[in-house]
């Protein structure tokens with residue numbers, strides 16, 4: 001049987017990151033207590049360097065799962081800390097920008113999720129990797145304007161607008177994020193989805209698979225899973241052939257164990273309308289710290 005790799009997505013609202021003890025271990029790995037050094041040349045690290053800087057690439061790294069970013073101030077929501085719903089899936093624009101400022105100030109530097117899964121973690125010595133994901137594509141491109149030359153401007157308080165602002169402000173933050181889309185893609189109000197997606201992959205962002213209709217996967221048959229997964233890959237392959245990531249963010253985070261039923265093999269390999277697909281990882285959701293696949297394999 002094909003070896004199934006799966007990966008845990010850490011849902012990490014700022015409350016959890018800042019105040020909640022569950023992520024304390026992550027917080028303690030931030031380099032505030034260490035001294036980041038400017039390194040212009042890449043000398044091979046010695047055993048002593050690894051100890052001194054606490055380098056531990058087999059340990060865990062935060063993957064922060066966002067959903068919709070609302071063009072709101074924190075004071076305009078009835079929830080605390082800039083959350084727009086009781087569970088904190090949705091954040092205000094003010095809170096999202098503050099989240100990013102916090103990560104930067106606390107020594108996190110972004111890496112592409114797909115690179116991380118491949119074991120390629122390129123952050124400067126003394127800094128910690130962090131990954132940002134968005135599920136559902138809801139309003140991520142609200143107010144976007146695609147221009148004749150293919151460039152896109154985004155509303156300043158949209159998810160991508162804020163990310164682009166941080167990219168300009170902190171070039172060494174390595175701003176990137178993975179957007180997991182359903183078959184409606186971003187459902188852009190002006191029908192600009194394809195142009196926006198092309199711009200995104202050319203500007204450091206990744207597009208992944210959140211299944212066609214966001215059904216609860218355990219409720220589906222093997223054939224239905226194949227269609228739900230394959231339809232999105234096929235659509236992405238039409239728009240950005242070979243440039244999307246073969247990663248699925250599981251709707252609602254289920255199944256939690258992809259080895260529990262043979263039908264879940266269709267998450268990892270299948271064929272939809274003649275289009276063959278493979279998946280290298282599926283993401284779960286978790287409030288708890290989990291080890292990376294590098295640790296598991």
Ligand SMILES: [Zn+2]
Pocket residue numbers: 135136210214251252
């Ligand atoms: Zn979702």
